[in-house]
Amino acid sequence: MRKNIVAGNWKMNMNLQEGVALAKELNEALKGKTVNCDVVVGTPFIHLANVVEAVDTARIGVAAQNCADKVSGAYTGEVSAAMVASTGARYVILGHSERRAYYHDTPEILKEKVLLALANGLTPIFCIGEVLEERESDKHFEVVKSQIEASLFDLSADDFAKIVLAYEPVWAIGTGKTASAAQAQE
Template sequence: MTSKTDRRIVAGNWKMNTTPSEGSVLAQGVIDKVAAPVGKVIFGVPAIQLVKIKQLTAAAEGYYVAAQNMHQKADGAFTGEMSAAMLADARIDYVILGHSERRQYSGEDDTLINAKIVAALDAGIIPIYCCGEKLDIRESNNQNVVVGKQIEQALSALSPKQMAKVVVAYEPVWAIGTGKTASPQQAQEMHAFIRQMISDQFGSEIANGISILYGGSVKAANAEELFGMADVDGGLVGGASLDAQAFADIIKAGQ
Protein backbone atom coordinates (compact mmCIF):
# COMPACT_ATOMS: atom_id res chain seq x y z
CA MET A 1 0.00 0.00 0.00
CA THR A 2 1.22 3.48 -0.85
CA SER A 3 2.32 5.43 2.21
CA LYS A 4 1.76 9.10 2.90
CA THR A 5 5.50 9.66 2.47
CA ASP A 6 5.32 8.07 -0.98
CA ARG A 7 2.60 10.57 -1.90
CA ARG A 8 4.44 13.62 -0.60
CA ILE A 9 4.92 16.49 -3.06
CA VAL A 10 5.74 20.12 -2.43
CA ALA A 11 5.36 22.18 -5.59
CA GLY A 12 6.09 25.86 -6.05
CA ASN A 13 4.07 27.84 -8.59
CA TRP A 14 6.13 30.90 -9.48
CA LYS A 15 3.35 32.25 -11.74
CA MET A 16 4.55 35.27 -13.78
CA ASN A 17 7.43 36.09 -11.46
CA THR A 18 11.25 36.04 -11.67
CA THR A 19 13.48 36.69 -14.65
CA PRO A 20 15.51 33.75 -15.95
CA SER A 21 18.57 34.84 -13.99
CA GLU A 22 16.52 35.34 -10.82
CA GLY A 23 14.82 31.99 -11.27
CA SER A 24 18.11 30.13 -11.53
CA VAL A 25 19.34 31.72 -8.32
CA LEU A 26 16.05 30.91 -6.58
CA ALA A 27 15.97 27.25 -7.63
CA GLN A 28 19.62 26.71 -6.77
CA GLY A 29 19.09 28.36 -3.41
CA VAL A 30 16.32 25.93 -2.55
CA ILE A 31 18.38 22.93 -3.68
CA ASP A 32 21.31 24.09 -1.59
CA LYS A 33 19.10 24.42 1.50
CA VAL A 34 17.32 21.07 1.08
CA ALA A 35 19.72 18.63 -0.54
CA ALA A 36 17.68 15.49 0.17
CA PRO A 37 13.96 16.26 0.32
CA VAL A 38 11.42 13.75 1.55
CA GLY A 39 9.16 13.02 -1.40
CA LYS A 40 9.27 15.25 -4.47
CA VAL A 41 9.87 18.97 -4.91
CA ILE A 42 8.56 20.61 -8.08
CA PHE A 43 9.38 24.04 -9.50
CA GLY A 44 6.45 25.37 -11.57
CA VAL A 45 8.20 28.02 -13.61
CA PRO A 46 7.45 30.51 -16.43
CA ALA A 47 7.80 29.04 -19.91
CA ILE A 48 10.97 30.94 -20.70
CA GLN A 49 12.70 29.24 -17.77
CA LEU A 50 11.63 25.63 -18.29
CA VAL A 51 14.72 24.35 -20.08
CA LYS A 52 17.19 26.17 -17.83
CA ILE A 53 15.55 25.02 -14.56
CA LYS A 54 15.30 21.48 -15.90
CA GLN A 55 19.05 21.51 -16.60
CA LEU A 56 19.71 22.90 -13.14
CA THR A 57 17.66 20.20 -11.39
CA ALA A 58 18.94 17.30 -13.51
CA ALA A 59 21.56 16.34 -10.95
CA ALA A 60 19.44 17.21 -7.89
CA GLU A 61 17.74 14.11 -6.54
CA GLY A 62 14.08 14.62 -5.72
CA TYR A 63 13.64 17.81 -7.77
CA TYR A 64 11.36 18.17 -10.80
CA VAL A 65 10.04 20.88 -13.12
CA ALA A 66 6.48 21.78 -14.12
CA ALA A 67 5.10 23.95 -16.87
CA GLN A 68 2.30 26.27 -15.78
CA ASN A 69 0.07 25.50 -18.76
CA MET A 70 -0.01 23.82 -22.18
CA HIS A 71 -2.26 23.62 -25.21
CA GLN A 72 -4.51 20.64 -25.78
CA LYS A 73 -3.66 20.31 -29.49
CA ALA A 74 -0.58 18.52 -30.78
CA ASP A 75 0.40 21.38 -33.11
CA GLY A 76 -1.08 24.12 -35.25
CA ALA A 77 -1.58 27.86 -35.61
CA PHE A 78 -1.78 28.67 -31.91
CA THR A 79 0.63 31.56 -31.45
CA GLY A 80 2.21 31.75 -28.03
CA GLU A 81 1.18 28.24 -26.97
CA MET A 82 3.19 25.11 -26.12
CA SER A 83 2.21 21.54 -26.88
CA ALA A 84 2.67 18.49 -24.70
CA ALA A 85 5.14 17.13 -27.25
CA MET A 86 7.28 20.24 -26.87
CA LEU A 87 7.32 19.85 -23.10
CA ALA A 88 8.08 16.15 -23.34
CA ASP A 89 10.98 16.75 -25.72
CA ALA A 90 12.41 19.23 -23.18
CA ARG A 91 12.03 16.50 -20.52
CA ILE A 92 9.59 18.55 -18.45
CA ASP A 93 8.07 16.31 -15.80
CA TYR A 94 4.78 17.95 -14.81
CA VAL A 95 2.25 20.51 -16.01
CA ILE A 96 -0.14 22.56 -13.85
CA LEU A 97 -3.63 22.51 -15.36
CA GLY A 98 -6.92 24.07 -14.29
CA HIS A 99 -5.45 26.72 -12.01
CA SER A 100 -8.09 29.22 -10.88
CA GLU A 101 -6.21 32.05 -12.60
CA ARG A 102 -6.44 30.21 -15.92
CA ARG A 103 -10.12 29.64 -15.30
CA GLN A 104 -10.70 33.29 -14.39
CA TYR A 105 -8.53 35.12 -16.90
CA SER A 106 -8.54 32.71 -19.83
CA GLY A 107 -12.05 31.27 -19.51
CA GLU A 108 -10.90 27.67 -19.17
CA ASP A 109 -13.51 25.11 -18.10
CA ASP A 110 -13.23 21.48 -17.12
CA THR A 111 -14.09 20.16 -20.57
CA LEU A 112 -11.09 21.99 -22.00
CA ILE A 113 -8.94 21.05 -19.01
CA ASN A 114 -9.84 17.39 -19.48
CA ALA A 115 -8.55 17.58 -23.07
CA LYS A 116 -5.30 19.07 -21.77
CA ILE A 117 -4.98 16.37 -19.12
CA VAL A 118 -5.39 13.63 -21.73
CA ALA A 119 -2.84 15.29 -24.04
CA ALA A 120 -0.35 15.58 -21.19
CA LEU A 121 -0.76 11.95 -20.16
CA ASP A 122 -0.43 10.76 -23.75
CA ALA A 123 2.91 12.59 -23.93
CA GLY A 124 4.16 11.12 -20.66
CA ILE A 125 3.77 14.33 -18.65
CA ILE A 126 2.11 14.23 -15.23
CA PRO A 127 -0.75 16.71 -14.86
CA ILE A 128 -1.29 18.59 -11.61
CA TYR A 129 -5.03 19.23 -11.77
CA CYS A 130 -6.26 22.21 -9.75
CA CYS A 131 -9.76 22.48 -8.34
CA GLY A 132 -11.42 24.61 -5.69
CA GLU A 133 -14.36 26.81 -4.78
CA LYS A 134 -14.89 30.56 -4.50
CA LEU A 135 -15.74 32.28 -1.22
CA ASP A 136 -19.49 32.57 -1.83
CA ILE A 137 -19.64 28.83 -2.50
CA ARG A 138 -17.81 28.06 0.74
CA GLU A 139 -20.03 30.45 2.71
CA SER A 140 -23.15 28.73 1.34
CA ASN A 141 -21.65 25.32 2.24
CA ASN A 142 -21.79 24.15 -1.38
CA GLN A 143 -18.07 23.44 -1.74
CA ASN A 144 -18.52 19.68 -2.14
CA VAL A 145 -21.02 20.21 -4.94
CA VAL A 146 -18.72 22.53 -6.88
CA VAL A 147 -15.48 20.63 -6.33
CA GLY A 148 -17.24 17.34 -6.95
CA LYS A 149 -18.47 18.65 -10.31
CA GLN A 150 -14.95 19.83 -11.19
CA ILE A 151 -13.50 16.41 -10.36
CA GLU A 152 -16.22 14.62 -12.29
CA GLN A 153 -15.97 16.75 -15.44
CA ALA A 154 -12.18 16.86 -15.63
CA LEU A 155 -11.26 13.36 -14.48
CA SER A 156 -14.16 10.92 -14.73
CA ALA A 157 -13.54 10.06 -18.39
CA LEU A 158 -9.98 8.92 -17.68
CA SER A 159 -9.09 5.26 -17.55
CA PRO A 160 -7.86 3.84 -14.22
CA LYS A 161 -4.36 3.65 -15.68
CA GLN A 162 -4.49 7.33 -16.62
CA MET A 163 -6.00 8.39 -13.31
CA ALA A 164 -3.24 6.68 -11.37
CA LYS A 165 -0.74 9.18 -12.81
CA VAL A 166 -2.68 12.37 -12.00
CA VAL A 167 -1.84 14.71 -9.11
CA VAL A 168 -4.76 16.70 -7.69
CA ALA A 169 -4.34 20.10 -6.04
CA TYR A 170 -7.21 21.46 -3.96
CA GLU A 171 -6.95 25.25 -4.00
CA PRO A 172 -9.84 27.13 -2.43
CA VAL A 173 -10.00 30.27 -4.57
CA TRP A 174 -10.77 32.39 -1.54
CA ALA A 175 -7.41 31.43 -0.01
CA ILE A 176 -5.14 32.05 -3.02
CA GLY A 177 -3.00 35.12 -2.50
CA THR A 178 -5.37 36.51 0.12
CA GLY A 179 -3.52 35.56 3.27
CA LYS A 180 -6.54 33.46 4.27
CA THR A 181 -5.93 29.76 4.63
CA ALA A 182 -8.34 26.89 4.97
CA SER A 183 -8.05 25.42 8.44
CA PRO A 184 -6.31 22.06 8.60
CA GLN A 185 -9.70 20.51 9.34
CA GLN A 186 -11.31 22.17 6.30
CA ALA A 187 -8.43 21.02 4.11
CA GLN A 188 -8.65 17.48 5.44
CA GLU A 189 -12.40 17.30 4.90
CA MET A 190 -12.09 18.34 1.27
CA HIS A 191 -9.08 16.14 0.57
CA ALA A 192 -10.89 13.15 2.07
CA PHE A 193 -13.95 13.98 -0.06
CA ILE A 194 -11.82 14.14 -3.22
CA ARG A 195 -10.05 10.88 -2.39
CA GLN A 196 -13.38 9.18 -1.75
CA MET A 197 -14.74 10.39 -5.10
CA ILE A 198 -11.70 8.93 -6.84
CA SER A 199 -12.07 5.71 -4.86
CA ASP A 200 -15.73 5.37 -5.80
CA GLN A 201 -14.92 5.58 -9.50
CA PHE A 202 -11.44 4.12 -9.84
CA GLY A 203 -11.03 1.96 -6.73
CA SER A 204 -9.34 2.37 -3.39
CA GLU A 205 -5.90 1.27 -4.62
CA ILE A 206 -5.70 4.11 -7.12
CA ALA A 207 -7.24 6.60 -4.69
CA ASN A 208 -4.74 5.68 -1.98
CA GLY A 209 -1.84 6.10 -4.39
CA ILE A 210 -2.75 9.57 -5.66
CA SER A 211 -1.14 12.70 -4.26
CA ILE A 212 -3.65 15.37 -3.24
CA LEU A 213 -2.01 18.72 -2.51
CA TYR A 214 -3.33 21.77 -0.69
CA GLY A 215 -2.81 25.24 -2.15
CA GLY A 216 -3.86 28.57 -0.72
CA SER A 217 -1.56 30.83 1.30
CA VAL A 218 0.67 27.95 2.41
CA LYS A 219 3.51 29.27 4.58
CA ALA A 220 6.18 27.78 6.81
CA ALA A 221 4.06 28.73 9.81
CA ASN A 222 1.07 26.59 8.76
CA ALA A 223 2.64 23.95 6.51
CA GLU A 224 3.45 21.41 9.21
CA GLU A 225 -0.08 21.33 10.57
CA LEU A 226 -1.63 21.22 7.09
CA PHE A 227 0.70 18.49 5.87
CA GLY A 228 0.02 16.52 9.02
CA MET A 229 -3.58 15.88 7.99
CA ALA A 230 -4.19 12.30 6.85
CA ASP A 231 -5.20 13.13 3.29
CA VAL A 232 -3.08 16.24 2.70
CA ASP A 233 -0.02 14.95 0.88
CA GLY A 234 1.81 18.25 0.43
CA GLY A 235 1.25 21.65 -1.09
CA LEU A 236 1.06 23.74 -4.22
CA VAL A 237 2.72 26.90 -2.94
CA GLY A 238 2.43 30.35 -4.50
CA GLY A 239 4.03 33.44 -3.02
CA ALA A 240 6.14 31.62 -0.44
CA SER A 241 7.84 29.60 -3.18
CA LEU A 242 9.49 32.81 -4.43
CA ASP A 243 11.69 32.98 -1.34
CA ALA A 244 14.32 30.25 -1.11
CA GLN A 245 14.37 30.09 2.68
CA ALA A 246 10.59 30.20 3.05
CA PHE A 247 10.12 27.48 0.44
CA ALA A 248 12.87 25.36 1.97
CA ASP A 249 11.15 25.61 5.36
CA ILE A 250 7.87 24.46 3.77
CA ILE A 251 9.64 21.55 2.06
CA LYS A 252 11.04 20.44 5.42
CA ALA A 253 7.74 20.90 7.30
CA GLY A 254 6.61 17.70 8.99
CA GLN A 255 9.51 15.61 7.73
Protein backbone atom coordinates (compact mmCIF):
# COMPACT_ATOMS: atom_id res chain seq x y z
CA MET A 1 0.00 0.00 0.00
CA ARG A 2 1.27 3.41 -0.96
CA LYS A 3 2.03 5.80 1.89
CA ASN A 4 0.65 9.32 1.57
CA ILE A 5 3.21 12.07 1.98
CA VAL A 6 2.65 15.81 2.05
CA ALA A 7 5.92 17.60 1.36
CA GLY A 8 6.47 21.34 1.24
CA ASN A 9 9.55 22.61 -0.57
CA TRP A 10 10.66 26.00 0.72
CA LYS A 11 12.93 26.50 -2.30
CA MET A 12 15.25 29.53 -1.90
CA ASN A 13 13.01 31.45 0.46
CA MET A 14 13.30 32.69 4.03
CA ASN A 15 16.37 33.51 6.05
CA LEU A 16 17.36 31.23 8.92
CA GLN A 17 15.24 32.98 11.54
CA GLU A 18 12.15 32.99 9.32
CA GLY A 19 12.65 29.32 8.46
CA VAL A 20 12.97 28.26 12.09
CA ALA A 21 9.90 30.34 13.01
CA LEU A 22 7.86 28.65 10.27
CA ALA A 23 9.07 25.21 11.36
CA LYS A 24 8.04 25.93 14.95
CA GLU A 25 4.65 27.18 13.77
CA LEU A 26 4.10 23.99 11.74
CA ASN A 27 5.22 21.88 14.68
CA GLU A 28 2.69 23.62 16.97
CA ALA A 29 -0.09 23.30 14.39
CA LEU A 30 0.41 19.53 14.21
CA LYS A 31 0.85 18.96 17.95
CA GLY A 32 -1.83 16.63 19.28
CA LYS A 33 -3.32 16.11 15.82
CA THR A 34 -3.70 12.77 14.08
CA VAL A 35 -2.59 13.00 10.48
CA ASN A 36 -3.01 10.22 7.95
CA CYS A 37 0.15 11.04 6.06
CA ASP A 38 3.82 11.74 6.55
CA VAL A 39 4.64 15.46 6.66
CA VAL A 40 7.98 16.58 5.23
CA VAL A 41 9.51 20.05 4.85
CA GLY A 42 12.26 20.61 2.28
CA THR A 43 14.46 23.41 3.56
CA PRO A 44 17.52 25.23 2.26
CA PHE A 45 20.80 23.75 3.52
CA ILE A 46 21.36 26.55 6.05
CA HIS A 47 18.09 25.64 7.81
CA LEU A 48 18.52 21.88 8.09
CA ALA A 49 20.09 21.43 11.54
CA ASN A 50 18.03 24.22 13.11
CA VAL A 51 14.74 22.94 11.68
CA VAL A 52 15.55 19.40 12.83
CA GLU A 53 15.97 20.82 16.35
CA ALA A 54 12.80 22.93 16.11
CA VAL A 55 10.36 20.16 15.16
CA ASP A 56 9.24 16.82 16.51
CA THR A 57 11.01 14.67 13.92
CA ALA A 58 8.71 11.76 14.72
CA ARG A 59 5.91 13.93 13.34
CA ILE A 60 7.68 16.09 10.73
CA GLY A 61 10.41 14.85 8.43
CA VAL A 62 13.08 17.27 7.28
CA ALA A 63 14.49 17.14 3.75
CA ALA A 64 17.42 18.76 2.03
CA GLN A 65 16.57 20.13 -1.39
CA ASN A 66 19.55 18.45 -3.04
CA CYS A 67 22.84 16.71 -2.36
CA ALA A 68 26.06 16.31 -4.27
CA ASP A 69 26.84 13.42 -6.59
CA LYS A 70 30.29 13.10 -4.96
CA VAL A 71 31.31 11.63 -1.60
CA SER A 72 33.65 14.50 -0.66
CA GLY A 73 36.45 16.59 -2.07
CA ALA A 74 37.20 19.90 -3.74
CA TYR A 75 33.66 20.71 -4.88
CA THR A 76 33.12 24.26 -3.67
CA GLY A 77 29.52 24.97 -2.78
CA GLU A 78 28.40 21.35 -2.82
CA VAL A 79 26.89 19.52 0.15
CA SER A 80 27.36 15.76 0.38
CA ALA A 81 24.72 13.22 1.38
CA ALA A 82 26.80 12.48 4.48
CA MET A 83 26.71 16.17 5.43
CA VAL A 84 22.94 16.24 4.97
CA ALA A 85 22.53 13.11 7.11
CA SER A 86 24.75 14.60 9.82
CA THR A 87 22.18 17.38 10.36
CA GLY A 88 19.50 14.88 11.32
CA ALA A 89 17.54 15.35 8.09
CA ARG A 90 15.95 12.10 6.91
CA TYR A 91 15.04 12.99 3.32
CA VAL A 92 16.59 14.60 0.27
CA ILE A 93 14.74 15.94 -2.77
CA LEU A 94 16.37 14.79 -6.01
CA GLY A 95 15.47 15.30 -9.66
CA HIS A 96 13.40 18.44 -9.13
CA SER A 97 12.54 20.05 -12.47
CA GLU A 98 14.37 23.25 -11.51
CA ARG A 99 17.55 21.29 -10.73
CA ARG A 100 17.23 19.39 -14.01
CA ALA A 101 16.65 22.60 -16.01
CA TYR A 102 18.94 25.15 -14.34
CA TYR A 103 21.75 22.98 -12.98
CA HIS A 104 21.71 20.23 -15.61
CA ASP A 105 21.10 17.32 -13.25
CA THR A 106 21.30 14.51 -15.79
CA PRO A 107 20.01 10.97 -15.23
CA GLU A 108 23.60 9.85 -14.60
CA ILE A 109 24.17 12.55 -11.98
CA LEU A 110 20.82 11.75 -10.37
CA LYS A 111 21.70 8.06 -10.24
CA GLU A 112 24.86 8.91 -8.26
CA LYS A 113 22.96 11.23 -5.94
CA VAL A 114 20.35 8.54 -5.24
CA LEU A 115 23.03 5.94 -4.47
CA LEU A 116 24.87 8.30 -2.11
CA ALA A 117 21.65 9.33 -0.39
CA LEU A 118 20.71 5.70 0.22
CA ALA A 119 24.25 4.85 1.38
CA ASN A 120 23.93 7.60 3.99
CA GLY A 121 20.54 6.50 5.28
CA LEU A 122 18.53 9.24 3.57
CA THR A 123 15.21 8.68 1.85
CA PRO A 124 15.31 10.17 -1.65
CA ILE A 125 12.21 12.03 -2.76
CA PHE A 126 12.68 11.53 -6.49
CA CYS A 127 10.78 14.02 -8.65
CA ILE A 128 9.33 12.91 -11.98
CA GLY A 129 7.13 14.79 -14.40
CA GLU A 130 6.56 16.17 -17.85
CA VAL A 131 6.24 19.56 -19.53
CA LEU A 132 3.01 20.74 -21.19
CA GLU A 133 4.06 19.78 -24.71
CA GLU A 134 4.79 16.21 -23.56
CA ARG A 135 1.46 16.02 -21.70
CA GLU A 136 -0.56 17.33 -24.65
CA SER A 137 1.14 15.00 -27.14
CA ASP A 138 0.41 11.97 -24.90
CA LYS A 139 4.11 11.37 -24.23
CA HIS A 140 3.84 11.83 -20.46
CA PHE A 141 3.96 8.10 -19.66
CA GLU A 142 7.02 7.68 -21.85
CA VAL A 143 8.77 10.69 -20.26
CA VAL A 144 8.10 9.64 -16.67
CA LYS A 145 9.04 6.02 -17.42
CA SER A 146 12.34 7.13 -18.96
CA GLN A 147 13.13 9.34 -15.93
CA ILE A 148 12.60 6.39 -13.60
CA GLU A 149 14.48 3.90 -15.78
CA ALA A 150 17.47 6.18 -16.38
CA SER A 151 18.16 6.96 -12.73
CA LEU A 152 16.55 4.23 -10.64
CA PHE A 153 16.38 1.05 -12.72
CA ASP A 154 19.70 -0.35 -11.50
CA LEU A 155 18.62 -0.27 -7.85
CA SER A 156 17.89 -3.47 -5.99
CA ALA A 157 14.23 -4.09 -5.15
CA ASP A 158 15.01 -3.28 -1.51
CA ASP A 159 16.62 0.05 -2.39
CA PHE A 160 13.89 0.95 -4.89
CA ALA A 161 11.33 0.41 -2.13
CA LYS A 162 13.06 3.17 -0.12
CA ILE A 163 12.49 5.77 -2.85
CA VAL A 164 9.59 8.21 -2.64
CA LEU A 165 8.39 9.02 -6.15
CA ALA A 166 6.99 12.55 -6.32
CA TYR A 167 4.95 13.39 -9.39
CA GLU A 168 5.71 16.97 -10.33
CA PRO A 169 3.60 18.14 -13.29
CA VAL A 170 6.10 20.64 -14.68
CA TRP A 171 3.39 21.99 -16.99
CA ALA A 172 1.40 23.16 -13.97
CA ILE A 173 4.18 25.16 -12.30
CA GLY A 174 3.43 28.87 -12.48
CA THR A 175 0.79 28.42 -15.20
CA GLY A 176 -2.39 28.51 -13.16
CA LYS A 177 -3.16 25.00 -14.40
CA THR A 178 -3.35 22.14 -11.93
CA ALA A 179 -3.06 18.41 -12.30
CA SER A 180 -6.25 16.56 -11.51
CA ALA A 181 -6.23 13.72 -8.99
CA ALA A 182 -6.67 11.30 -11.89
CA GLN A 183 -3.65 12.75 -13.72
CA ALA A 184 -1.51 12.46 -10.60
CA GLN A 185 -2.55 8.83 -10.14
CA GLU A 186 -1.62 7.90 -13.72
